[in-house]
Amino acid sequence: MSADKRLYLGVPVERPKAAFFDFTSCEGCQLQMLNNEATLLDFLSLLDIVNFREAMSERSDDYEIAFVEGSISRADEVERLKKIRAQAKILVAVGSCACFGGVNQLKNRFGDLDWVKREVYGSNPVDSTEVRPVSAFVTVDLKIYGCPVKKEEVEVIVTNLVLGKSIVHPSYPVCMECKANHNICLFDLGEPCLGPITRAGCDSWCPSNRMGCWGCRGPAEVANVEQLREIMLKHGFSEEEMIDRLECFGGFSTYLSELK
Amino acid sequence: MKISCDIKVDHLTRVEGHGNIRIKIRNGRVEQARWDVVETPRFFEAMLVGKKWNNAPWICARICGICSIGHTLASIRAIENGFGIKPSEQTSVLRLLLKHMETLQSHLLHLYFLAAPDFLNVGSVMPLIESHPEVVKRAARLKQLANDACDVIGGRRLHPTRTVVGGFTMLPEKSQLSSLKKRMQAAVPDLTATVELFQTFTLPDFERETEFVSLKGDERYPFIGGGLISTDQVEMEEHDYLKMTNEFVVDHSTSKWSRLSRQSFAVGALARLNNNFSFLHPEAREVAEGFSLAPVNNNPFMNNIAQLVECVHVVMDSISLIDNLLDREWTEVRQPVCPRAGLGVGALEVPRGILYHAYEFDNAGRIIKADCVIPTSQNNANIHYDIFELAQQSASRGKSDGEIQHLAEMLVRAYDPCISCSVH
Numbered sequence: 001m002s003a004d005k006r007l008y009l010g011v012p013v014e015r016p017k018a019a020f021f022d023f024t025s026c027e028g029c030q031l032q033m034l035n036n037e038a039t040l041l042d043f044l045s046l047l048d049i050v051n052f053r054e055a056m057s058e059r060s061d062d063y064e065i066a067f068v069e070g071s072i073s074r075a076d077e078v079e080r081l082k083k084i085r086a087q088a089k090i091l092v093a094v095g096s097c098a099c100f101g102g103v104n105q106l107k108n109r110f111g112d113l114d115w116v117k118r119e120v121y122g123s124n125p126v127d128s129t130e131v132r133p134v135s136a137f138v139t140v141d142l143k144i145y146g147c148p149v150k151k152e153e154v155e156v157i158v159t160n161l162v163l164g165k166s167i168v169h170p171s172y173p174v175c176m177e178c179k180a181n182h183n184i185c186l187f188d189l190g191e192p193c194l195g196p197i198t199r200a201g202c203d204s205w206c207p208s209n210r211m212g213c214w215g216c217r218g219p220a221e222v223a224n225v226e227q228l229r230e231i232m233l234k235h236g237f238s239e240e241e242m243i244d245r246l247e248c249f250g251g252f253s254t255y256l257s258e259l260k
Numbered sequence: 261m262k263i264s265c266d267i268k269v270d271h272l273t274r275v276e277g278h279g280n281i282r283i284k285i286r287n288g289r290v291e292q293a294r295w296d297v298v299e300t301p302r303f304f305e306a307m308l309v310g311k312k313w314n315n316a317p318w319i320c321a322r323i324c325g326i327c328s329i330g331h332t333l334a335s336i337r338a339i340e341n342g343f344g345i346k347p348s349e350q351t352s353v354l355r356l357l358l359k360h361m362e363t364l365q366s367h368l369l370h371l372y373f374l375a376a377p378d379f380l381n382v383g384s385v386m387p388l389i390e391s392h393p394e395v396v397k398r399a400a401r402l403k404q405l406a407n408d409a410c411d412v413i414g415g416r417r418l419h420p421t422r423t424v425v426g427g428f429t430m431l432p433e434k435s436q437l438s439s440l441k442k443r444m445q446a447a448v449p450d451l452t453a454t455v456e457l458f459q460t461f462t463l464p465d466f467e468r469e470t471e472f473v474s475l476k477g478d479e480r481y482p483f484i485g486g487g488l489i490s491t492d493q494v495e496m497e498e499h500d501y502l503k504m505t506n507e508f509v510v511d512h513s514t515s516k517w518s519r520l521s522r523q524s525f526a527v528g529a530l531a532r533l534n535n536n537f538s539f540l541h542p543e544a545r546e547v548a549e550g551f552s553l554a555p556v557n558n559n560p561f562m563n564n565i566a567q568l569v570e571c572v573h574v575v576m577d578s579i580s581l582i583d584n585l586l587d588r589e590w591t592e593v594r595q596p597v598c599p600r601a602g603l604g605v606g607a608l609e610v611p612r613g614i615l616y617h618a619y620e621f622d623n624a625g626r627i628i629k630a631d632c633v634i635p636t637s638q639n640n641a642n643i644h645y646d647i648f649e650l651a652q653q654s655a656s657r658g659k660s661d662g663e664i665q666h667l668a669e670m671l672v673r674a675y676d677p678c679i680s681c682s683v684h
């Protein structure tokens with residue numbers, strides 16, 4: 001690539017070499033990357049993908065953008081992650097697992113990791129640590145939220161990344177999108193919802209399907225948990241139901257420790 | 261005769277999750293041939309402890325990105341069985357339709373993106389975009405149909421939003437179902453072309469007798485619920501699942517192993533087909549016959565073809581399921597749920613084999629103990645012994661290191677293992 005190409009965070013804008021890596025995850029976010037068949041080929045043409053274990057046999061360690069899926073839950077994962085960080089100019093955390101620990105961090109709530117291991121593997125020793133997000137170990141340049149990530153949003157973000165445009169996440173909550181979609185509020189239908197405090201960007205994916213939001217994208221810029229608690233109580237939902245949702249994906253962990 | 265070789269494949273590509281292959285041959289004898297699962301475990305069964313029932317389907321979907329619908333439905337079934345809820349026929353038909361579309365998208369992903377590159381001698385689907393654009397476009401078209409159908413019925417193709425205990429949060433429009441039906445009918449030529457593509461591939465000639473285990477068809481090919489059957493004549497009720505799964509932990513693998521009548525058994529498309537051939541849609545059966553695939557087939561590479569046969573089956577069956585749905589008056593979408601203490605077991609055939617979810621509840625419907633038994637853990641032992649036999653046969657035929665490695669990789673891929681799922 002010629003040196004006079006426009007640079008963004010040090011990366012040439014034309015078809016940057018990109019690699020996908022997975023850690024502790026369901027691999028659903030990677031699948032989402034391949035899941036929009038209508039635009040898949042256009043999307044793939046944006047990037048020169050040099051490493052994507054789930055999809056290809058070739059592997060190369062020469063890449064500029066690293067997309068990282070999954071949370072970190074074993075010592076060898078930390079080492080692998082640090083190597084990726086050392087190579088990549090831009091490291092993108094993809095999905096709730098990478099951004100917050102995701103559902104995997106639910107096991108942390110027991111405190112007693114030995115019990116967790118015994119519950120599943122009996123007396124056999126298994127190597128596993130507390131579940132942490134990627135940012136607990138390395139600098140993350142960009143986060144793509146969601147469990148799963150929304151492909152349309154990924155496409156916009158990646159296009160902007162490649163073109164050197166800035167990337168701004170919505171600061172407002174899911175409720176804004178939900179209202180724009182003319183949904184009946186789920187609270188009025190007798191369902192709990194974290195829409196009032198969760199960062200938008202998913203186009204109110206769950207409420208539009210009459211499933212209350214579980215907060216997979218983490219807190220909006222302003223997240224008034226106290227107010228949410230009042231709404232929950234007013235509609236007859238217990239503290240337990242609210243906490244189930246707040247702790248599901250790890251995005252609200254700081255708020256939870258305040259609550260408890 | 262092969263004298264010696266050392267084959268090490270770390271983090272095998274084009275499979276879901278992380279696994280390693282090791283083959284060591286000395287003086288023409290296979291000293292070691294192993295399939296090791298090294299995926300990081302996630303402890304879903306522990307995560308669920310203390311949680312109310314309604315968390316389980318939502319959390320369990322995240323066991324696996326490929327079969328999230330299967331996990332959601334298995335979790336829902338376990339809860340419904342535990343609480344004594346019987347889904348309405350309308351709900352059952354919609355769930356089966358949703359399930360079929362997941363089977364279709366999962367099989368297509370495996371056949372086109374993970375398996376086909378081996379037969380076309382490329383490392384991935386990427387070079388095929390240039391060399392075989394019509395193949396890639398056809399794969400994308402078919403996959404999109406399956407995924408769009410999952411969006412329409414389940415709310416979302418991955419980690420569905422509409423599937424809940426008691427039914428659905430909301431239903432698709434009838435017009436959406438009719439347009440899906442039209443698209444399915446229009447997809448038949450693409451399916452035929454897929455069958456023709458696979459007819460040009462030469463599957464490795466390899467057999468190892470084993471036990472094939474699946475759910476037992478009862479009027480129709482098995483997908484949701486029911487007892488178990490095996491080619492060694494074992495039969496068991498759904499709630500007796502523990503006798504069958506019989507999981508044990510081996511030290512070189514983070515995924516548990518299972519055995520039934522012999523040292524290992526196989527689950528998945530080939531097992532379903534070996535046990536339930538007569539329930540296949542006539543057109544699917546015809547495809548099977550075109551590949552000389554008839555029960556009991558002992559070639560694990562034929563699992564690819566069994567998946568292909570099932571693709572045809574689920575599309576044909578979905579067309580009649582949609583007819584059934586369009587012909588009826590639609591009723592309530594969601595039954596009330598009354599939690600009660602006890603055990604609930606839910607069995608499903610997911611793309612890779614039998615999946616069990618089992619939960620023990622207290623009076624308030626909180627989970628005291630959870631158990632999820634995943635197809636790939638059931639297959640791991642069988643894959644392991646297959647690799648040994650394959651190495652043995654290849655060694656005696658004097659195959660090169662490269663050929664043996666390639667065959668071993670293809671063998672593991674043929675099972676379409678879902679490793680991250682199996683170490684949930």
Ligand code: SF4
Nearest residue numbers: 026028095096097147
């Ligand atoms: S964020 Fe959700 S969809 Fe993505 S890998 Fe994690 S569990 Fe899967």
Ligand code: SF4
Nearest residue numbers: 175178185186193195
């Ligand atoms: S359903 Fe949820 S997201 Fe929608 S308006 Fe109500 S609280 Fe907000």
Ligand code: SF4
Nearest residue numbers: 202206213214215216
């Ligand atoms: S509605 Fe909530 S839980 Fe659903 S995708 Fe959006 S942020 Fe995630």
